[in-house]
Amino acid sequence: xxxxxxxxxxxxxxxxxxxxxxxxxxxxxxxxxxxxxxxxxxxxxxxxxxxxxxxxxxxxxxxxxxxxxxxxxxxxxxxxxxxxxxxxxxxxxxxxxxxxxxxxxxxxxxxxxxxxxxxxxxxxxxxxxxxxxxxxxxxxxxxxxxxxxxxxxxxxxxxxxxxxxxxxxxxxxxxxxxxxxxxxxxxxxxxxxxxxxxxxxxxxxxxxxxxxxxxxxxxxxxxxxxxxxxxxxxxxxxxxxxxxxxxxxxxxxxxxxxxxxxxxxxxxxxxxxxxxxxxxxxxxxxxxxxxxxxxxxxxxxxxxxxxxxxxxxxxxxxxxxxxxxxxxxxxxxxxxxxxxxxxxxxxxxxxxxxxxxxxxxxxxxxxxxxxxxxxxxxxxxxxxxxxxxxxxxxxxxxxxxxxxxxxxxxxxxxxxxxxxxxxxxxxxxxxxxxxxxxxxxxxxxxxxxxxxxxxxxxxxxxxxxxxxxxxxxxxxxxxxxxxxxxxxxxxxxxxxxxxx
Amino acid sequence: xxxxxxxxxxxxxxxxxxxxxxxxxxxxxxxxxxxxxxxxxxxxxxxxxxxxxxxxxxxxxxxxxxxxxxxxxxxxxxxxxxxxxxxxxxxxxxxxxxxxxxxxxxxxxxxxxxxxxxxxxxxxxxxxxxxxxxxxxxxxxxxxxxxxxxxxxxxxxxxxxxxxxxxxxxxxxxxxxxxxxxxxxxxxxxxxxxxxxxxxxxxxxxxxxxxxxxxxxxxxxxxxxxxxxxxxxxxxxxxxxxxxxxxxxxxxxxxxxxxxxxxxxxxxxxxxxxxxxxxxxxxxxxxxxxxxxxxxxxxxxxxxxxxxxxxxxxxxxxxxxxxxxxxxxxxxxxxxxxxxxxxxxxxxxxxxxxxxxxxxxxxxxxxxxxxxxxxxxxxxxxxxxxxxxxxxxxxxxxxxxxxxxxxxxxxxxxxxxxxxxxxxxxxxxxxxxxxxxxxxxxxxxxxxxxxxxxxxxxxxxxxxxxxxxxxxx
Numbered sequence: 001x002x003x004x005x006x007x008x009x010x011x012x013x014x015x016x017x018x019x020x021x022x023x024x025x026x027x028x029x030x031x032x033x034x035x036x037x038x039x040x041x042x043x044x045x046x047x048x049x050x051x052x053x054x055x056x057x058x059x060x061x062x063x064x065x066x067x068x069x070x071x072x073x074x075x076x077x078x079x080x081x082x083x084x085x086x087x088x089x090x091x092x093x094x095x096x097x098x099x100x101x102x103x104x105x106x107x108x109x110x111x112x113x114x115x116x117x118x119x120x121x122x123x124x125x126x127x128x129x130x131x132x133x134x135x136x137x138x139x140x141x142x143x144x145x146x147x148x149x150x151x152x153x154x155x156x157x158x159x160x161x162x163x164x165x166x167x168x169x170x171x172x173x174x175x176x177x178x179x180x181x182x183x184x185x186x187x188x189x190x191x192x193x194x195x196x197x198x199x200x201x202x203x204x205x206x207x208x209x210x211x212x213x214x215x216x217x218x219x220x221x222x223x224x225x226x227x228x229x230x231x232x233x234x235x236x237x238x239x240x241x242x243x244x245x246x247x248x249x250x251x252x253x254x255x256x257x258x259x260x261x262x263x264x265x266x267x268x269x270x271x272x273x274x275x276x277x278x279x280x281x282x283x284x285x286x287x288x289x290x291x292x293x294x295x296x297x298x299x300x301x302x303x304x305x306x307x308x309x310x311x312x313x314x315x316x317x318x319x320x321x322x323x324x325x326x327x328x329x330x331x332x333x334x335x336x337x338x339x340x341x342x343x344x345x346x347x348x349x350x351x352x353x354x355x356x357x358x359x360x361x362x363x364x365x366x367x368x369x370x371x372x373x374x375x376x377x378x379x380x381x382x383x384x385x386x387x388x389x390x391x392x393x394x395x396x397x398x399x400x401x402x403x404x405x406x407x408x409x410x411x412x413x414x415x416x417x418x419x420x421x422x423x424x425x426x427x428x429x430x431x432x433x434x435x436x437x438x439x440x441x442x443x444x445x446x447x448x449x450x451x452x453x454x455x456x457x458x459x460x461x462x463x464x465x466x467x468x469x470x471x472x473x474x475x476x477x478x479x480x481x482x483x484x485x486x487x488x489x490x491x492x493x494x495x496x497x498x499x500x
Numbered sequence: 501x502x503x504x505x506x507x508x509x510x511x512x513x514x515x516x517x518x519x520x521x522x523x524x525x526x527x528x529x530x531x532x533x534x535x536x537x538x539x540x541x542x543x544x545x546x547x548x549x550x551x552x553x554x555x556x557x558x559x560x561x562x563x564x565x566x567x568x569x570x571x572x573x574x575x576x577x578x579x580x581x582x583x584x585x586x587x588x589x590x591x592x593x594x595x596x597x598x599x600x601x602x603x604x605x606x607x608x609x610x611x612x613x614x615x616x617x618x619x620x621x622x623x624x625x626x627x628x629x630x631x632x633x634x635x636x637x638x639x640x641x642x643x644x645x646x647x648x649x650x651x652x653x654x655x656x657x658x659x660x661x662x663x664x665x666x667x668x669x670x671x672x673x674x675x676x677x678x679x680x681x682x683x684x685x686x687x688x689x690x691x692x693x694x695x696x697x698x699x700x701x702x703x704x705x706x707x708x709x710x711x712x713x714x715x716x717x718x719x720x721x722x723x724x725x726x727x728x729x730x731x732x733x734x735x736x737x738x739x740x741x742x743x744x745x746x747x748x749x750x751x752x753x754x755x756x757x758x759x760x761x762x763x764x765x766x767x768x769x770x771x772x773x774x775x776x777x778x779x780x781x782x783x784x785x786x787x788x789x790x791x792x793x794x795x796x797x798x799x800x801x802x803x804x805x806x807x808x809x810x811x812x813x814x815x816x817x818x819x820x821x822x823x824x825x826x827x828x829x830x831x832x833x834x835x836x837x838x839x840x841x842x843x844x845x846x847x848x849x850x851x852x853x854x855x856x857x858x859x860x861x862x863x864x865x866x867x868x869x870x871x872x873x874x875x876x877x878x879x880x881x882x883x884x885x886x887x888x889x890x891x892x893x894x895x896x897x898x899x900x901x902x903x904x905x906x907x908x909x910x911x912x913x914x915x916x917x918x919x920x921x922x923x924x925x926x927x928x929x930x931x932x933x934x935x936x937x938x939x940x941x942x943x944x945x946x947x948x949x950x951x952x953x954x955x956x957x958x959x960x961x962x963x964x965x966x967x968x969x970x971x972x973x
Contacts (some may be wrong), residue, residue: 195744200693228706231662231697232713238741239693244731247693247724269706273698279817281657282700360740 058170058302066306067173070134070143071484073313073460077132077144077467104152105500108471116152117254117261120207123148125250128199130317130394131373132467133249137309137424137451138183138190138198139320144249145203146175146210149257151497153214163214165490173304175210178226179203180305181295182274186287192321192358192421193237200235200248201286207256208263217264227269229259230283240360241374310451312423313460316389318372321361322379323447324428325353329383332430332442339440343384345403347434351411353380354429356421365408369394380430381407391466511685513754514636514671521760522635527946529764530635532915533596535922535942536771537605540594566614567959570929575959578614579716582669585610587712590661592775592849593831594925595711598638599767599882599909600645600652600660601778607665607714608637608672615673615719617955627941627948629676635762637672637718641665642763643754644736648746654779654816654879655699662697662710663745669718670725677726689731691721692742702818703832768909770881771918774847776830779819780837781905782886783811787841790888790900794842801842803861805892809869811838812887814879823866827852838888839865849924930960 104119106112107126114122127133127144136142150171154163163171179202183189189198208229212222232255235248273282274292284290296302312320337343355362355376363375372378372394381404382393392398419426431441446452448459455463461481468477480499483490490496565575569585576584589595589606598604612633616625641664645651651660670691674684694717697710735741736751743749755761770778794801813819813834821833830836830852839862840851850856877884887901904910913921919939926935937957941948948954 194740197693227701227704228709231659231701231706231710234696234744235693236695236735236738236741236744238732238735238738238744239689242689242731243729244690244693247690247729251694267705267709269704270700273700277700277817279656279815280700280702281698283698285657285696285698285700 121254124253128249132317140198145252168493171214178209179206203252211260225263227273327444352431581614583716586715590708590711594775602660627945641668665714673722686725689735786902
């Protein structure tokens with residue numbers, strides 16, 4: 001690994017002892033800019049100061065605990081995602097066009113290494129390939145945009161500068177925190193998105209922030225990393241529910257990493273990227289309403305958003321909205337079984353779904369797995385037929401089942417005014433109108449896995465094991481669990497990456 | 501064939517256009533654009549931003565490789581060659597500008613040249629193949645900009661090259677790769693997920709990356725599409741598709757292939773005479789005219805006699821900088837352009853050196869300069885004007901106005917001046933032989949059998965062997 005890693009010429013602490021660097025231009029001091037930021041505090045510089053100044057001691061118990069769960073889940077989801085078709089395309093692309101400087105590991109491909117940004121790209125795609133990764137409120141998929149970049153970056157650094165597990169955990173949380181803060185700059189971010197896919201907007205920024213943290217960039221470089229990342233952010237919603245959607249996370253994590261690497265080499269960009277400057281849009285370009293707020297400078301304590309607002313982990317690989325409707329469908333299925341002794345589709349005249357308005361997850365007859373993962377109708381009917389939805393529900397064979405198509409034909413959709421397209425407020429209701437006129441209704445306000453009803457440790461580990469064992473042997477699976485659960489005690493965090 | 505959606509229609513057209521569709525005028529104009537872009541790019545390889553991205557991209561050194569313009573000592577994988585060469589093209593804001601506003605060529609040409617060098621050996625690309633693919637990339641950009649009214653004015657939210665440039669690069673690359681309709685459509689869709697960068701990074705060192713990224717991401721999108729990746733089949737139709745980047749969005753179908761009419765036929769580009777935002781060119785021409793009333797015998801302007809300078813331009817925030825601090829800011833400053841032109845008579849590449857930016861005489865003039873935004877001065881490159889008023893201490897006022905600067909599409913550069921610009925740019929890094937070689941190759945591009953010769957010249961190989969391989973009749 002030596003030759004490839006040394007070529008990067010990066011080090012963790014620029015104030016440390018002198019070292020023979022491959023790239024002496026890496027950490028150029030820019031005194032005039034530093035002077036300016038000291039006297040005029042802007043939203044952008046407050047972010048840079050936070051990223052630069054926050055310390056492991058700022059992490060609370062709850063935040064550590066939750067973020068480690070997120071890391072574990074994200075790794076598992078990435079491992080199972082490495083069995084998908086989209087992942088395969090991305091991998092072939094990277095292998096065809098790039099050969100050397102392979103230092104970073106790829107999920108589920110023991111022995112294969114790619115250059116760091118490409119490893120981040122493919123791993124990010126893996127993480128989102130099945131829509132199985134975590135979801136936060138306001139809505140985005142935070143971990144997949146951050147973790148792959150950090151894993152890749154941890155393997156880039158020379159052996160003497162490897163960040164330890166605590167550094168890694170801190171950098172991860174910086175990436176999550178920045179995403180959460182940015183989303184609170186606009187009210188439209190609270191609802192299910194319509195224009196830009198949030199991971200491609202805030203995820204890129206989060207990846208840049210996390211990488212900047214791991215690489216110990218100075219304050220000015222942290223600011224530039226964010227600004228360069230903004231020029232790499234933003235993908236339209238229309239590609240959600242298509243095979244290209246996973247690229248949104250893949251690119252968020254890779255391009256954020258690139259932004260930080262460019263900033264480390266002295267690339268400069270707008271120092272006001274997060275501020276609201278009328279007539280010349282910065283990060284505000286991605287939103288209709290935009291009111292940025294400075295991040296509190298970390299003194300002795302900083303309250304991370306993750307403290308007050310946990311993520312949701314998915315129990316099956318589909319859009320988060322599906323989880324409400326599936327729990328509602330499962331409960332009404334039980335009602336029907338109690339009512340008539342068994343589940344007989346022929347008893348059903350119509351299936352009413354009461355769901356919020358959201359065009360890209362309203363698909364009466366999905367044709368591909370990607371569409372199926374984004375279809376209230378499909379997930380409701382699958383849950384009615386099978387009692388649950390899992391990985392296999394989205395195979396071609398299952399998608400095109402005759403019994404399923406027959407059920408889909410009976411579905412009607414309603415949008416009650418009180419069912420708001422917001423992951424904190426929505427509910428799912430499934431009403432079966434029987435041939436004899438009776439109506440059975442199942443409702444779900446909070447599905448199991450939602451932040452109000454989080455997965456137990458057992459359930460989370462069950463999901464991880466089920467995912468990881470698709471590509472790793474049992475002992476490896478167990479060792480990853482142990483590593484992540486004790487992350488802050490790990491002396492060399494690149495071990496996590498190399499265990500994949 | 502009947503297309504049900506705009507997106508499908510685009511894919512059909514990209515796939516169906518062939519060399520016979522190119523008109524003489526289109527060929528002529530696009531060759532001028534190609535030449536200008538190459539020169540500007542070669543000059544740009546001497547910039548600091550280019551140096552930084554080179555250092556970064558060297559990380560990706562490998563076997564499959566393409567030419568880095570002006571560098572014969574190493575090569576880069578095609579994606580990164582496209583990236584760095586694209587950055588070079590836009591590094592000094594010296595590249596072409598179209599109406600509606602974008603910088604069309606820099607997003608397309610680097611991608612095509614990089615890709616042409618790594619495709620399988622048995623497949624060679626003629627100059628005509630290159631010309632066609634290039635024009636597909638330009639055309640798609642122009643068509644997309646006409647889907648929204650806000651695109652007609654100088655942008656405020658997203659930097660247009662990052663939006664339409666990425667799609668244009670994908671379309672051009674898809675054409676060169678001869679992808680079928682379905683894959684052309686996929687290339688467009690995947691590219692949309694890479695598009696978009698906010699205006700705030702204009703006038704910073706990162707702005708050139710908007711073009712570099714447009715080139716490389718479009719190329720990547722087309723490569724992914726050729727490997728089978730799919731996106732939204734109606735990406736151009738939907739408000740949540742490309743419409744996400746605009747507040748008003750009305751997609752339209754392209755003309756029928758039976759008699760295709762290219763936008764470049766009806767609307768030429770502007771070629772810059774000095775490396776700064778297009779708006780500053782009106783200012784420079786107005787000031788140059790006015791200057792003759794003020795000069796002393798030694799061709800200097802007596803600064804102390806000047807009381808006030810008023811520059812009347814449209815309200816374009818990101819070019820309104822009273823005291824620019826860096827070359828990037830200076831290139832985006834109406835005020836700087838006025839004062840530099842007043843001091844020196846004209847603006848050139850050298851006007852933006854650190855030394856020249858921080859001259860005390862310049863700063864003195866800047867402190868006397870004010871902008872005004874008349875209501876009738878619209879922020880559109882087709883309509884704007886510049887009026888400069890200089891008031892002397894003794895009360896005399898001199899005024900000049902420029903409606904159309906030399907280099908604008910209404911007053912295009914002569915062939916001679918275009919070549920002169922190329923010469924001046926290219927000779928900063930290439931030999932005379934290579935410089936001449938490129939001029940001749942591009943001049944006869946549609947007859948060139950294998951466009952590898954262009955890349956060979958670009959990297960700085962000087963050999964008569966290359967000249968003879970041009971296979972001209």
